[in-house]
Amino acid sequence: MEVKSVSGAIGGVVSNIDLTQPLTSADLRSLRQALLDYQVLFFREQPMMPAHHLALATAFGKPQLHEAYPHVSGFPALTVLDNDRENPSKIEAWHTDMTFRACPPLGSILHGIKIP
Numbered sequence: 001m002e003v004k005s006v007s008g009a010i011g012g013v014v015s016n017i018d019l020t021q022p023l024t025s026a027d028l029r030s031l032r033q034a035l036l037d038y039q040v041l042f043f044r045e046q047p048m049m050p051a052h053h054l055a056l057a058t059a060f061g062k063p064q065l066h067e068a069y070p071h072v073s074g075f076p077a078l079t080v081l082d083n084d085r086e087n088p089s090k091i092e093a094w095h096t097d098m099t100f101r102a103c104p105p106l107g108s109i110l111h112g113i114k115i116p
Contacts, residue, residue, distance in 0.1 A: 001027060003034045003041070012038030019046045023059050032060075035107070046111075050075045053111050064098060064105050082114075 003012040012034055017027060034041055048056075050072045057063045063077035068090065072078040083089040097108050 001030050011040045013042045020052050
């Protein structure tokens with residue numbers, strides 16, 4: 001696994017890892033450290049299916065449900081964020097995901113399917 005800085009302040013692009021395969025203990029340690037070092041991680045060209053997405057999320061802790069949004073069929077912990085002119089975003093201002101919870105999640109994993 002390799003991580004390269006995206007900018008001077010935040011973000012790292014992770015390469016040489018296949019998120020469709022189970023993560024080893026070493027992979028997980030490296031990803032946790034990279035998250036601490038870069039705060040945001042980008043994984044390019046990852047053909048993840050919902051089960052892979054859930055496995056990655058679960059490797060960092062118990063996924064939390066977001067009741068305000070629909071979810072991927074069969075995967076209630078995977079929220080669908082899909083908006084366009086007919087279905088506008090419910091959040092139009094800056095926000096932080098689920099910080100109102102007693103135990104907020106560590107972060108969020110966004111898997112872009114349709115990217116404008």
